[in-house]
Amino acid sequence: MTKIHNFSAGPSILPQEAIEASIEGVRNFAGTGLSVLEVSHRSKEFVAVVDETKAILTELMSIPEGYEILFLGGGASTQFLMLAYNFLETKGAYLKTGVWASNAVKEAGLFGEVQVVASSEDKNYNYVPKGYEIPTDANYFHCTSNNTIYGTRMTEFPKSPVPLICDMSSDILSRPVNVSDFGMIYAGAQKNMGPAGVTVVIVKKDLLGKVSRAIPSMMSYEVHIKKETMFNTPPVFPIFAMLQNLKWVKKMGGTTAMQKRAEERAALLYNEIDNNPLFTGTVAPEDRSWMNACFLLTDSGLEEKFNAAWKAAGISGIKGHRSVGGYRASMYNALPLESVEALVNVMKTFNQ
Numbered sequence: 365m366t367k368i369h370n371f372s373a374g375p376s377i378l379p380q381e382a383i384e385a386s387i388e389g390v391r392n393f394a395g396t397g398l399s400v401l402e403v404s405h406r407s408k409e410f411v412a413v414v415d416e417t418k419a420i421l422t423e424l425m426s427i428p429e430g431y432e433i434l435f436l437g438g439g440a441s442t443q444f445l446m447l448a449y450n451f452l453e454t455k456g457a458y459l460k461t462g463v464w465a466s467n468a469v470k471e472a473g474l475f476g477e478v479q480v481v482a483s484s485e486d487k488n489y490n491y492v493p494k495g496y497e498i499p500t501d502a503n504y505f506h507c508t509s510n511n512t513i514y515g516t517r518m519t520e521f522p523k524s525p526v527p528l529i530c531d532m533s534s535d536i537l538s539r540p541v542n543v544s545d546f547g548m549i550y551a552g553a554q555k556n557m558g559p560a561g562v563t564v565v566i567v568k569k570d571l572l573g574k575v576s577r578a579i580p581s582m583m584s585y586e587v588h589i590k591k592e593t594m595f596n597t598p599p600v601f602p603i604f605a606m607l608q609n610l611k612w613v614k615k616m617g618g619t620t621a622m623q624k625r626a627e628e629r630a631a632l633l634y635n636e637i638d639n640n641p642l643f644t645g646t647v648a649p650e651d652r653s654w655m656n657a658c659f660l661l662t663d664s665g666l667e668e669k670f671n672a673a674w675k676a677a678g679i680s681g682i683k684g685h686r687s688v689g690g691y692r693a694s695m696y697n698a699l700p701l702e703s704v705e706a707l708v709n710v711m712k713t714f715n716q
């Protein structure tokens with residue numbers, strides 16, 4: 365089989381050794397003679413998987429005391445409403461930087477007042493607003509660290525007077541972050557962490573229990589914490605596969621090494637976008653994402669030729685999101701530099 369260069373926006377590339385270890389677990393899980401697909405989530409072998417996944421994530425992100433890690437179903441989209449259930453008493457403040465941030469705003473609006481502190485909607489979300497003020501009377505401030513669809517990222521996080529809640533779905537583990545600056549971090553696993561089906565929530569315990577509304581059990585972080593992320597059946601296989609990926613991240617040198625890989629990939633691709641007259645970037649250069657690079661052909665008449673060339677080179681998944689058009693190369697943790705080299709080579713040569 366020829367090597368496919370997988371630039372999919374998510375679910376997306378995973379390290380081959382994580383895939384192999386997952387396959388082995390499907391065949392024979394932890395020497396039980398059973399498949400990980402058919403064991404109880406309460407078996408001692410699977411409880412050990414949950415414990416190890418928490419421990420390795422704690423180590424990779426230097427998660428301090430006082431935070432809890434949950435592995436939930438429902439995708440990051442469920443967190444848009446779940447965080448409002450648990451934290452929005454009177455007002456939530458939001459940074460609106462794209463489709464996902466807008467969805468978070470919309471869901472929170474069902475629970476109380478929502479103040480959009482700043483938005484980049486005026487320029488089709490091609491930059492990240494700066495210099496905004498976070499209201500001190502909000503219950504929290506919500507932001508999105510990396511905007512998967514539009515290809516922007518927050519290079520730094522604001523000093524917030526209220527708990528900072530961040531959707532890190534598309535760049536978690538791609539750079540070191542100071543977890544203690546955040547009240548809560550959440551991420552759907554299917555980009556940098558594992559397969560689809562599990563969402564990681566890292567929440568500061570002492571912020572919980574402050575809203576006056578009744579919270580349905582499945583929506584309550586406190587309930588999930590009390591039951592050690594097993595209030596209901598957790599996504600067993602996605603957690604197992606995520607652990608295999610986290611082991612790879614650790615072996616490779618953790619988030620510092622992931623950042624170096626991300627910088628190298630992004631520098632190579634953006635350099636080509638900037639210097640090749642056949643292409644143009646869609647995002648303000650200072651806010652460019654390291655994970656999702658969006659670009660257009662300067663002459664749309666070359667589309668067929670370019671598409672044929674990258675497909676012939678074994679490149680997959682670079683069609684842009686329908687709301688931006690053009691191309692989007694997603695370069696998550698597991699993507700080797702060699703895949704970006706293959707894409708850059710096509711960009712250089714397809715019209716010669």
Ligand SMILES: Cc1ncc(COP(=O)(O)O)c(C=O)c1O
Nearest residue numbers: 439440441464512531533534552
């Ligand atoms: C930044 C961000 N937030 C949220 C979501 C939604 O995640 P899910 O499909 O897991 O609900 C996505 C999906 O791509 C995303 O990129």
